[in-house]
Amino acid sequence: MAPQPGFSWDRMRAELSGLPDGQGLNIAHEAVDRHVALGRGDRVALRLLAKDGTRREVTYGELAMRTNQFANMLASEGIGPGDVVVVLCGRDLDLYVAVLGALKQRCIVSPVFSAFGPEPIKARLQLSGATALFTTRALYERKVAALRSELPSLTHVFVAGSEHTHPDDTIPVAPRLDGADQHFVIGPTDPETPSLLHFTSGTTGTPKGAQHVHGAVVAHYATGRFVLDLDPDRGDVFWCTADPGWVTGTSYGIIAPLVCGATLVVDEAEMDPARWYDILAGEGVNVWYTAPTAVRMLMRAGTDVAGLDRARPALRLAASVGEPLNPEAVRWGADVLGIPFRDNWWQTETGGIMVANDLSLPIRPGSMGKPLPGIEAAIVSCDDSGTPHRDADGAVQLLAGAAQGMLALRTPWPSMFRGYLNEPDRYAACFARAGGITWYLSGDIVRRDADGYLWFVARADDVIKTSGHLIGPFEVESILMEHPAVAEAGVYGVPDEVAGAVIHAVIVLRPGVVDDEELQRSVVAHARRRLGAAVAPRRLIVAGDLPKTRSGKIMRRVLRARELGLPEGDLSTLEGARS
Amino acid sequence: MTDAPSVRQLVADAVSRIAPDVDPGDLDADLHDDLGLDSMDLLNLATAISIASGVEIPERDLPGLRTLRQLQEYLARRLERGPDHDKEVAP
Numbered sequence: 001m002a003p004q005p006g007f008s009w010d011r012m013r014a015e016l017s018g019l020p021d022g023q024g025l026n027i028a029h030e031a032v033d034r035h036v037a038l039g040r041g042d043r044v045a046l047r048l049l050a051k052d053g054t055r056r057e058v059t060y061g062e063l064a065m066r067t068n069q070f071a072n073m074l075a076s077e078g079i080g081p082g083d084v085v086v087v088l089c090g091r092d093l094d095l096y097v098a099v100l101g102a103l104k105q106r107c108i109v110s111p112v113f114s115a116f117g118p119e120p121i122k123a124r125l126q127l128s129g130a131t132a133l134f135t136t137r138a139l140y141e142r143k144v145a146a147l148r149s150e151l152p153s154l155t156h157v158f159v160a161g162s163e164h165t166h167p168d169d170t171i172p173v174a175p176r177l178d179g180a181d182q183h184f185v186i187g188p189t190d191p192e193t194p195s196l197l198h199f200t201s202g203t204t205g206t207p208k209g210a211q212h213v214h215g216a217v218v219a220h221y222a223t224g225r226f227v228l229d230l231d232p233d234r235g236d237v238f239w240c241t242a243d244p245g246w247v248t249g250t251s252y253g254i255i256a257p258l259v260c261g262a263t264l265v266v267d268e269a270e271m272d273p274a275r276w277y278d279i280l281a282g283e284g285v286n287v288w289y290t291a292p293t294a295v296r297m298l299m300r301a302g303t304d305v306a307g308l309d310r311a312r313p314a315l316r317l318a319a320s321v322g323e324p325l326n327p328e329a330v331r332w333g334a335d336v337l338g339i340p341f342r343d344n345w346w347q348t349e350t351g352g353i354m355v356a357n358d359l360s361l362p363i364r365p366g367s368m369g370k371p372l373p374g375i376e377a378a379i380v381s382c383d384d385s386g387t388p389h390r391d392a393d394g395a396v397q398l399l400a401g402a403a404q405g406m407l408a409l410r411t412p413w414p415s416m417f418r419g420y421l422n423e424p425d426r427y428a429a430c431f432a433r434a435g436g437i438t439w440y441l442s443g444d445i446v447r448r449d450a451d452g453y454l455w456f457v458a459r460a461d462d463v464i465k466t467s468g469h470l471i472g473p474f475e476v477e478s479i480l481m482e483h484p485a486v487a488e489a490g491v492y493g494v495p496d497e498v499a500g501a502v503i504h505a506v507i508v509l510r511p512g513v514v515d516d517e518e519l520q521r522s523v524v525a526h527a528r529r530r531l532g533a534a535v536a537p538r539r540l541i542v543a544g545d546l547p548k549t550r551s552g553k554i555m556r557r558v559l560r561a562r563e564l565g566l567p568e569g570d571l572s573t574l575e576g577a578r579s
Numbered sequence: 580m581t582d583a584p585s586v587r588q589l590v591a592d593a594v595s596r597i598a599p600d601v602d603p604g605d606l607d608a609d610l611h612d613d614l615g616l617d618s619m620d621l622l623n624l625a626t627a628i629s630i631a632s633g634v635e636i637p638e639r640d641l642p643g644l645r646t647l648r649q650l651q652e653y654l655a656r657r658l659e660r661g662p663d664h665d666k667e668v669a670p
Contacts, residue, residue, distance in 0.1 A: 115615070115617060117615070270611055270617075270618055271618055272641075272642045273638070273639070274639060274642070275642065297618075300638065301638050301639070305639065467617075467619070498619070498622075499619055502619070521595060521596070521599035522599070524599050524600075525598075525599035525600040526600075528598060528599070528600040528615070529600045532615060533598070533615055533616055533617040533619075533620050534617050538619070538623075
């Protein structure tokens with residue numbers, strides 16, 4: 001769909017302030033300082049709900065001051081523009097101050113999910129080349145300290161909290177922040193200056209570091225306005241339930257709502273239906289952005305949960321992202337909350353929402369909606385395995401009208417990723433030409449109906465979406481194979497009514513190893529210790545061998561089909577198959 | 580069924596199946612914050628204990644069950660009240 005009349009990215013950019021004196025565009029300035037300059041300094045920016053039930057409000061004015069102090073502290077410690085700062089924290093004030101303060105100092109911020117085990121954390125610290133880590137004492141001691149010798153580029157570990165003692169080789173932040181200057185002038189920030197580094201998973205190889213730029217804030221602002229209906233003049237109360245360790249929790253759990261002048265509700269605790277209804281009601285949430293797993297957990301909990309009857313009045317809009325939302329869940333929202341969930345689609349690589357059941361459209365339950373203004377989507381012709389058909393020059397073919405194929409987006413748009421860190425070939429492989437235009441190939445197979453709505457069909461690769469988190473099978477297989485009893489491993493997702501998919505693994509044991517319950521528990525324990533509960537397999541199956549292609553690639557879809565009793569599909573490339 | 584050793588054993592068996600990385604003797608550590616169980620683990624743990632004990636554990640009770648000791652005490656309390664209060668789970 002062509003951009004709608006009247007919309008342009010330039011117009012959206014013009015609604016932002018830019019740095020004073022034409023010094024560029026910086027996310028933290030637009031998210032925080034701009035509101036202070038516009039007289040909104042007393043508006044509540046963050047409403048932080050701690051696990052113990054305490055509640056704390058931080059105004060835009062206080063957030064500006066604290067992020068200035070954080071930026072000054074980084075500068076005084078020699079952490080400067082272009083340095084990678086990994087943020088590994090629970091959802092409390094420290095995290096938000098660190099992310100925004102580091103963006104002011106023009107560092108490249110990489111938020112990492114604090115529930116990861118040591119292995120995914122080590123991989124992200126190593127791949128990013130981080131010079132600084134901002135974390136808590138508990139997370140450092142549990143997940144990082146033992147790896148420190150393997151992280152030579154990591155020169156600064158900042159530890160939050162007010163404790164007087166701190167682990168060796170770490171820098172306690174509280175005393176430095178207390179003495180830091182409350183004023184900070186953000187340096188010149190060209191819109192193409194790197195801002196955030198989000199790791200995402202592919203089928204093979206290590207996690208990919210998707211690089212984003214400060215200019216992406218134009219898309220965060222536009223989608224905050226059009227999809228989430230946030231109005232800077234009105235000052236909405238907004239709650240995004242995603243953790244900032246994932247891209248949704250940064251783009252829409254920090255940046256977009258603050259740029260749109262909202263009061264951002266932050267809940268430190270884990271999902272709990274009664275608590276969530278209390279928050280919706282007690283905090284007067286107007287706009288709520290959540291995920292299918294959470295919606296399905298609320299559906300499971302039923303309608304007799306305390307607080308549900310009070311949750312409705314303030315809520316104006318509920319949106320969902322992370323994986324396709326089942327039509328029943330969309331309707332459940334309408335029946336129980338009084339408003340249907342509006343599903344939308346985007347990826348780490350797109351940086352912001354690209355396709356949505358936005359407010360201008362009638363919802364089609366089960367559909368991801370239509371491309372937003374400024375975004376042109378196309379359907380690329382693919383073979384049965386989800387690989388795009390290409391001509392001799394490598395160009396792909398776009399399908400017209402109602403069609404099924406790979407979802408592609410016309411480049412560029414402001415929040416498009418600008419590279420995979422240190423992997424130019426992997427980045428280049430994400431793009432293809434068609435009709436003289438360069439398109440980003442999303443890897444998602446979708447169907448477009450006659451009215452232009454898009455419907456998710458499948459991933460073209462083997463990545464697993466579990467509880468909305470993208471997990472690469474290779475990362476999990478590699479850790480399983482480090483167990484002394486495991487010779488080979490194949491990892492795949494199987495459907496689960498709450499999590500969307502759960503991770504299962506088939507392992508082949510080394511010769512002479514006896515399969516028993518104790519051994520299997522030892523392998524699962526190993527995986528959980530190294531990867532964390534969210535990434536480790538929930539079920540382990542021991543097999544004599546793994547189905548592989550003739551080139552030696554594990555056929556994970558065959559493992560999944562075997563477990564589920566489904567047809568195994570095209571096996572012509574299976575090793576040992578008759579040709 | 581209601582004596583303490585069997586309740587302890589039942590909880591220990593369930594946790595070592597769902598999260599074998601956890602020491603079942605670590606009774607007072609927070610299952611989520613300290614031991615790293617996620618919400619799906621906690622649901623699976625409650626389900627495993629329900630099946631093994633015949634005591635239904637409603638999801639609304641889960642937020643109050645944050646340690647293995649709390650799980651043991653909860654289960655002992657529910658078992659003492661007798662089966663009439665609980666929906667029996669088919670063996």
